[in-house]
Amino acid sequence: MPSTDAMKALLASAFPDGHVEVSDLTGTQDHFQATVVTRAFQGKTRIEQHRMVYAALGELMVRDIHALALTTRVE
Amino acid sequence: MADEVRARIEELIHASKVVLFMKGTRQFPACGFSNTVVQILKKEGVPFETFNILADSDVRQGLKEYSSWPTYPQLYVGGKFVGGCDIVTEMHENGELTGVLK
Numbered sequence: 820m821p822s823t824d825a826m827k828a829l830l831a832s833a834f835p836d837g838h839v840e841v842s843d844l845t846g847t848q849d850h851f852q853a854t855v856v857t858r859a860f861q862g863k864t865r866i867e868q869h870r871m872v873y874a875a876l877g878e879l880m881v882r883d884i885h886a887l888a889l890t891t892r893v894e
Numbered sequence: 895m896a897d898e899v900r901a902r903i904e905e906l907i908h909a910s911k912v913v914l915f916m917k918g919t920r921q922f923p924a925c926g927f928s929n930t931v932v933q934i935l936k937k938e939g940v941p942f943e944t945f946n947i948l949a950d951s952d953v954r955q956g957l958k959e960y961s962s963w964p965t966y967p968q969l970y971v972g973g974k975f976v977g978g979c980d981i982v983t984e985m986h987e988n989g990e991l992t993g994v995l996k
């Protein structure tokens with residue numbers, strides 16, 4: 820099961836200029852809330868922004884994360 | 895993804911103008927995020943179809959790949975992917991969704 824620290828580390832390395840917040844909504848390490856604010860989202864649609872976050876989380880997103888409430892913003 | 899699964903998905907997304915792929919059914923959503931989108935579509939007052947991905951593992955896996963989207967619910971309008979719960983909620987709140995559903 821992923822920890823918020825592991826998720827934060829993946830997102831911080833994918834969006835080095837960005838501001839990243841991750842919280843565990845249920846305390847069960849499978850329902851999370853994340854906010855990512857980065858210049859990398861400039862010119863991207865919301866769908867593309869969310870896909871970039873999912874890609875950064877990679878296998879965790881496919882296997883371990885049951886739900887991720889996601890907020891993305893351009894810095 | 896197998897061709898037959900892809901063909902099936904394309905048939906499903908075009909089965910109706912608004913199609914929600916969700917966990918559970920509109921009467922009995924099996925997940926809070928799916929329920930949120932059902933309630934939004936009801937408020938928008940448009941007819942919509944739902945597909946329970948928990949009852950079909952081929953579609954459940956295949957659609958993730960087809961949409962390049964790893965989670966459910968997934969909303970399709972006019973055969974086009976609109977988003978998951980967060981995006982649909984935001985579009986509902988800022989009024990954008992009403993235009994998309996028209």
